[in-house]
Amino acid sequence: MARQMTGAKMVLQALKDHDVDTVFGYPGGAVLPIYDEIFQQNDIRHILVRHEQAAIHMAEGYARSTGKPGVALVTSGPGATNAVTGLTDALMDSIPLIVFSGQVATFMVGTDGFQEADTVGITRPCTKHNWLVKDTEKLAETIHQAFHIATSGRPGPVLIDLPKDVQFATGTYREAKAARVDHYQPQVKGDIEAITRLVELMETAERPVFYTGGGVINSGPGASQLLRELVDGTGFPITSTLMGLGAYPASGKSWLGMLGMHGLYEANLAMHGCDLMINLGARFDDRITGRTSDFSPKSTKVHVDIDASSINKIIHVDLPIIGDIGHVLEDALKIWKARGRKTNAAAVAKWWAKIDTWKKVNCLAYTGSEKTIKPQYALERLEALTKDRDRYITTEVGQHQMWAAQYLGFEDPNRWMTSGGLGTMGYGFPASIGVQIAHPDSLVINVAGEASWLMNMQEMGTATQFRTPVKQFILNNERLGMVRQWQELLHGERYSSSWSESLPDFVKLAESFGWKGMIVSDPADLDDAIMEMINHDGPVLFDCLVEKHENCFPMIPSGKPHNEMLLSADAEAFKGGGALV
Amino acid sequence: MSALKIKKGASSHSVYDLRDSHSQVESSHTLAVIVDNEAGALARVIGLFSGRGYNIDSLTVAEVDHKGHLSRITVVTRGTESVIDQIKAQLGRIVPVHEVKDLTVEGTPVERELALLKVAGTGDKRVEALRLADIFRANVVDSTLESFVFEITGPSAKIDAFADLMRPLGLMEVARTGVAALSRGV
Numbered sequence: 195m196a197r198q199m200t201g202a203k204m205v206l207q208a209l210k211d212h213d214v215d216t217v218f219g220y221p222g223g224a225v226l227p228i229y230d231e232i233f234q235q236n237d238i239r240h241i242l243v244r245h246e247q248a249a250i251h252m253a254e255g256y257a258r259s260t261g262k263p264g265v266a267l268v269t270s271g272p273g274a275t276n277a278v279t280g281l282t283d284a285l286m287d288s289i290p291l292i293v294f295s296g297q298v299a300t301f302m303v304g305t306d307g308f309q310e311a312d313t314v315g316i317t318r319p320c321t322k323h324n325w326l327v328k329d330t331e332k333l334a335e336t337i338h339q340a341f342h343i344a345t346s347g348r349p350g351p352v353l354i355d356l357p358k359d360v361q362f363a364t365g366t367y368r369e370a371k372a373a374r375v376d377h378y379q380p381q382v383k384g385d386i387e388a389i390t391r392l393v394e395l396m397e398t399a400e401r402p403v404f405y406t407g408g409g410v411i412n413s414g415p416g417a418s419q420l421l422r423e424l425v426d427g428t429g430f431p432i433t434s435t436l437m438g439l440g441a442y443p444a445s446g447k448s449w450l451g452m453l454g455m456h457g458l459y460e461a462n463l464a465m466h467g468c469d470l471m472i473n474l475g476a477r478f479d480d481r482i483t484g485r486t487s488d489f490s491p492k493s494t495k496v497h498v499d500i501d502a503s504s505i506n507k508i509i510h511v512d513l514p515i516i517g518d519i520g521h522v523l524e525d526a527l528k529i530w531k532a533r534g535r536k537t538n539a540a541a542v543a544k545w546w547a548k549i550d551t552w553k554k555v556n557c558l559a560y561t562g563s564e565k566t567i568k569p570q571y572a573l574e575r576l577e578a579l580t581k582d583r584d585r586y587i588t589t590e591v592g593q594h595q596m597w598a599a600q601y602l603g604f605e606d607p608n609r610w611m612t613s614g615g616l617g618t619m620g621y622g623f624p625a626s627i628g629v630q631i632a633h634p635d636s637l638v639i640n641v642a643g644e645a646s647w648l649m650n651m652q653e654m655g656t657a658t659q660f661r662t663p664v665k666q667f668i669l670n671n672e673r674l675g676m677v678r679q680w681q682e683l684l685h686g687e688r689y690s691s692s693w694s695e696s697l698p699d700f701v702k703l704a705e706s707f708g709w710k711g712m713i714v715s716d717p718a719d720l721d722d723a724i725m726e727m728i729n730h731d732g733p734v735l736f737d738c739l740v741e742k743h744e745n746c747f748p749m750i751p752s753g754k755p756h757n758e759m760l761l762s763a764d765a766e767a768f769k770g771g772g773a774l775v
Numbered sequence: 776m777s778a779l780k781i782k783k784g785a786s787s788h789s790v791y792d793l794r795d796s797h798s799q800v801e802s803s804h805t806l807a808v809i810v811d812n813e814a815g816a817l818a819r820v821i822g823l824f825s826g827r828g829y830n831i832d833s834l835t836v837a838e839v840d841h842k843g844h845l846s847r848i849t850v851v852t853r854g855t856e857s858v859i860d861q862i863k864a865q866l867g868r869i870v871p872v873h874e875v876k877d878l879t880v881e882g883t884p885v886e887r888e889l890a891l892l893k894v895a896g897t898g899d900k901r902v903e904a905l906r907l908a909d910i911f912r913a914n915v916v917d918s919t920l921e922s923f924v925f926e927i928t929g930p931s932a933k934i935d936a937f938a939d940l941m942r943p944l945g946l947m948e949v950a951r952t953g954v955a956a957l958s959r960g961v
């Protein structure tokens with residue numbers, strides 16, 4: 195049924211048709227017609243942010259924690275340019291977003307009009323796709339296509355740039371099912387012959403390991419379920435990237451912990467020593483592989499990914515399978531069962547015995563303290579006191595992020611939101627608000643560093659206004675800790691600009707926005723304080739003063755192979771080693 | 776999005792025959808990229824090459840199917856086999872890209888380029904330029920008493936050779952279209 199309506203109304207109609215309940219945004223001249231439509235309806239909630247970057251991160255948090263696409267709305271010019279960091283973040287981490295930006299009227303485009311920016315030009319490399327819509331007749335179809343492209347194949351952010359006259363003009367609203375999306379239909383089923391070969395490899399492997407990534411999460415909860423079945427059925431060890439945590443439960447018996455630059459000793463050595471590596475939806479990022487020429491030298495490598503360009507980009511693999519993880523896992527399980535559920539159990543048991551010797555190194559051990567709160571201790575206590583709750587965790591970027599990945603356990607997918615690919619300081623706080631909007635009754639905690647947290651602290655107002663009881667758990671080391679760690683290990687302890695100077699009084703800051711503020715410095719007070727934070731019905735800014743010069747280990751200095759990992763005791767000997775990136 | 780079309784074959788532990796070794800030898804490939812004829816499609820392709828540091832030796836674009844709204848971009852690029860594979864896979868991810876054909880893998884393609892060359896000179900040089908143009912089957916499309924504009928079509932190497940010969944004879948300006956290419960046979 196085709197109906198006539200204005201472009202602005204079409205935006206709202208299309209959002210409703212795609213079951214959108216929330217839009218994160220910030221108004222301005224070029225989007226006023228859309229804001230006028232928002233005002234006149236009650237189906238879609240608009241969350242007014244305090245900075246457009248935060249709108250995108252909130253939409254990311256919303257998307258990652260629900261599996262639905264996130265939606266944001268920004269004005270032209272500065273509104274759009276402020277969104278660029280968030281778009282890049284979402285592109286790197288494959289988060290589905292639909293972002294609308296206002297634009298000057300079509301007859302003004304190209305004249306350097308007030309608040310004009312070449313938004314499609316600027317965002318072309320940081321979106322999966324983008325459109326400048328010049329004709330209201332094409333708007334509805336474009337929005338439907340945008341939802342299709344953002345959510346199918348490897349997900350990602352898309353942007354629709356909307357000139358103001360297109361919002362005002364009247365056109366025909368076409369239904370979603372009439373939209374042409376036929377030429378963009380990524381392959382979801384994997385090649386059965388290749389999957390059979392994977393099963394054959396699994397049947398004979400002596401030292402197998404599953405290496406899983408964000409693709410498993412993006413494939414949906416069904417994929418995580420199938421992964422658990424396959425891992426537990428075969429008894430093979432499993433490790434995951436930062437982005438894939440929660441796909442396999444941390445309490446599962448085959449779990450090795452995270453791998454990579456700050457991954458666990460046993461996980462990295464298993465990757466180095468395996469004879470069969472099964473990569474499910476991970477992309478051989480440089481934080482994972484270390485020096486590629488020495489990466490897992492003796493293994494047959496299988497790579498399952500929905501994005502053909504991820505295959506053989508960094509590491510040459512022996513068996514590529516292009517398809518959706520869930521579909522491929524389903525076929526793999528079916529074939530493995532039909533062939534009699536075979537594994538080389540004796541060899542795999544020997545492999546586990548070897549892995550157990552690595553586990554005994556206890557790589558996450560740290561020196562405790564009665565006087566100061568060690569950041570690792572703070573996270574251990576946070577884990578102990580919150581793990582049985584309906585809990586979502588976001589993080590900022592830095593040492594605290596890596597410690598959170600090491601010391602917190604994730605039992606389910608979509609419970610862990612962190613900026614992996616771009617490493618965006620300032621991500622975690624707005625993301626936590628986005629998660630809380632989607633899950634109003636859950637416990638949402640942002641594990642933060644004080645420096646990262648300040649990068650989007652203006653969102654305190656948003657949290658207060660929309661009554662999101664987010665808990666900001668700041669591991670305050672008064673340092674740009676991760677930068678300081680590199681300077682200590684690689685730059686002769688010359689701490690160039692890595693202090694957090696002139697920090698605010700976080701308690702007063704919290705109170706000024708109507709939040710609860712807390713400050714804790716004595717390890718003995720920590721448990722009670724964490725409980726007080728959890729039990730407070732409202733947003734809490736938790737200033738946890740921690741050891742200032744703690745380093746995050748294990749660490750594979752960049753450009754080194756997995757078996758040259760530094761443990762805390764090795765660090766002293768390594769100083770001055772030099773790393774590239 | 777086009778899937779990797781890897782030929783099936785046999786290697787030690789792979790169902791797919793990827794490549795014998797990870798060759799570091801660079802070779803030139805002519806790619807035909809079929810895209811929706813819409814604003815920004817060319818920018819996406821060019822942005823991919825510059826953003827990811829790939830080479831463009833030649834690039835041409837024009838609409839080839841008015842009804843279907845499709846353009847054909849012909850790119851001549853260089854790289855090791857794995858870089859070429861990456862380029863094709865990355866091109867395949869661009870939403871308005873319908874198809875990526877590697878004409879070099881399908882066999883030596885038919886490649887043609889058109890060039891216009893302005894050569895100024897009098898006396899012997901002028902006569903020699905005209906004689907060489909005849910040998911290369913270049914046409915004179917403009918002439919004054921002191922100059923010619925030659926039109927020449929052929930593989931890029933032929934145009935290079937002709938331009939080299941014209942240089943000492945008073946070559947002033949060259950305009951080249953870039954390569955248009957089709958695979959041979961059906």
Ligand SMILES: Cc1ncc(C[n+]2csc(CCOP(=O)(O)OP(=O)(O)O)c2C)c(N)n1
Nearest residue numbers: 592593594617619643644645646674675676
């Ligand atoms: C926007 C941005 N700028 C700079 C960096 C580089 N960087 C990575 S970690 C870090 C320090 C983070 O400090 P803090 O948030 O206090 O965390 P800590 O490492 O101390 O736990 C910096 C500056 C970044 N990742 N993002």
Ligand SMILES: [Mg+2]
Nearest residue numbers: 643644673675
């Ligand atoms: Mg810090």
